[in-house]
Amino acid sequence: MSDSNTTGFTNPSTFILLGIPGLEAAYVWLAIPFCLMYVIVLLGNFIILFIVKFEPSLHMPMYYFLCMLAVTDLVLSTSTLPKMLSIFWFNSREIKFSACLAQLYFVHSFSVMESGIFMAMAYDRYVAICNPLRHSTILTYVVVAKIGLAAALRGSIIALPYPFLVRRWPYCRTNIISHTHCEHMYVVKLACGDISISSSYGLFVLFCGKGLDIFFIAMSYIQILRAIFKLPTKDARLKIFGTCSSHLCAILAFYIPGFFSSFTQRFGQNMAMHFHVLIGNVYLLVPPMLNPIIYGVRTKEIREKLLPFFTRKQT
Template sequence: MSHSNVTDFTNPSTIILLGIPGLEAAYVWLSIPFCIMYAIVLLGNFFILFMVKIESSLHEPMYYFLCMLAITDLVLSSSTLPKMLSIFWFSSRDISFSACLAQLFFVHCFAVMESGIFLAMAFDRYVAICHPLRHCTILTSTVVSKIGLAVLLRGSMIVLPYPFLVRRWHYCRTNILPHTHCEHIYMVKLACGDTSISSYYGLFVLFCGKSLDMFFIAISYFQILRAIFRLPTKEARLKTLGTCSSHLCAILAFYIPSFFSSFTQRFGQNLPLHFHVLIANMYLLVPPMLNPIIYGVRSKQIQDRLLQLFIHANRI
C-alpha cells in the first residue's frame, strides 16, 4: 500500500463507535430490552445499598461485600449503557480518544474488581461454614475494609497498563470501532504494527484477574462441601448449602458470560461481528441485573425487611 493511501490516525482526536454492525435497522427495538435491563440494574443495586444501610441486622461481612458488588455493578453498567443508548437513539457515535481510554479502563478495571469481590464472598462463606465460631473475629469491619481496598487496588493496577498501551500504538488504518464501547481487544485490532504485547497482556489480565480467582473460589467451595458433608443430618446439610446457593448462582452468572465473551473474541473469528458485540454487552449487563435479584430472592433477611416496608407503607 502506498503512503498516499494511508491515513495516519496516531492518537486520533475521536473514535467512531458503530454500535452493533449489521443490526442498525433494529436499534430502536434493541434499545427496549437494554433499557429495561439497565433500569433493573439501577433499581436493584440501589435497593441493595439502601436495605443494607437502614437494616442493622444486615451489617455483616457478607452484606458489606454485597454492597461492594452493587457499587461495582452500577459503575460497570453505567460506563457503557448511556453511550450505547445514545448510539441507538441519536446516532451519537463520536467519542473522544481520551474518553474512550477512560471507558476502556473502567470497563476492565471493574470487571476484575467484580471477580475479586466474588472471591472475597467465597472466603466469607468458607469462614462462616468451616470456622463459624471465629467468623466475627476473623472478618472484622477493619479486615473487610482492607479486603475491599485490596480488590480496588488490584483491579486498578492490573488494568492500568491498558490505556497506556493503547495510546502508544499508531492507528494508520481507521478510527472506526465496530462496537458499542471501547474494548481493549478491539482497540488493539485497529492499531498498526506489532501489537502482540497488548494481546499477551490481555491474556495475562484474564489469567490474573479472573482465572486465579476462579481457582481459589473452587478451593474454598471444595473445603465448604467437605464441611457440609460432615454435618450429622440431611436437614443441616441442605440448610448450610442453601446459604451458599445465591453466591454460587451469582458466580455462574458472572463467569460463564465473561469467559464465553473472552474466548469468542480471540478464537471465534468465523462468528458474525454482531454476535461478538451482543455477547460482550450481555456480559456487562446480565450479571449486574441478576445479582440483586438473586440475593434479594435468596436472602430471608432482605425479604423480611422488604415485607415490613410494604406493610408499613400500606398502613400509611
C-alpha cells in the same frame, strides 16, 4: 463519514462506535430491553445499598461485601450503557479518544474488582461454614475494609496498562470500532503495529487475575462441600448449602459469559460480529442486573427487610 475515519492519521481525536453491526435496523427495539436492564440495575443495586445501610442487623461481612458488589455493578454498567443507548436512540456514535481510554479503563478495572469481591465473598462463606465460632474474630470490620481496599487497588493497578498500551499504537487504518463501547482488544485491533503485547497482557489479566480468583473460589467451595457432607442430616446439609446458593448463581452469571466473551474475541473469528458484540454486552450488563435479584430473592434476611417496604407502599 469523513476521510479521516479511514486513512492518514496516527492518533485520532475521536473514535466511532458502530454499535451492533448488522442489527442497525433494530436499534430502536433493542434499546428497550437494554434500557429496562439499566433501570433494574440502578433500582436493584441502590435498594440493596439502602437496605444494608439502614438495617443494623445486616451490618455483617456478607452484606458489606454485597454492598461492594452493588457499587461495582453500578459503575460497570454506567460506564457503558448510557453511551450504548445514545447510539441506539440518537445515533451518537462519536467518542473522544480520552473518553474512550477512560471507558476502557473503567470496564476492565471494575470487572477485575468484581471478580475479587466474589473471591472475598467465597472466603466469607468458607469461614462462616467451616469455622463459624471464629467468624466474627477473623472477619472483623477492619479486615473486611482491608479486603475491599485490596480488591479495589488490584483492579485499579492491573487495568492501568490498558490505556497506555492503547495510546502507544499508531492508528493509520480506521477509527471505527465495531462495538457499543471501547473494549481493549477491539480498539488495539485497529492499530497498525504489532499488538502481541496488548493481546498477551489481556490473556495475562484473564488467567492471572480472574483465573486465580476462580481457583481460590473453587478451593473455598471444596472445603465448604466437605464440611456440608459431614453434617448428620439431609435438612442440615440443604440449609447450609442454601446459604451459598445465591453466591454460586452470581458467580456463574459473571464468569461464564466473561470467559466466553474473552475467548471468542481472540479465537472466534468465524462467528458473526453482532454475536461477539452481544456476548460482550451480556457479560457487562446481565450480571449487574441479576445480582440484586438473586440476592434479593435467595437471601432470607434481605427478602424479609424488602417485603415490608413494598407492603407499606401499597397500604
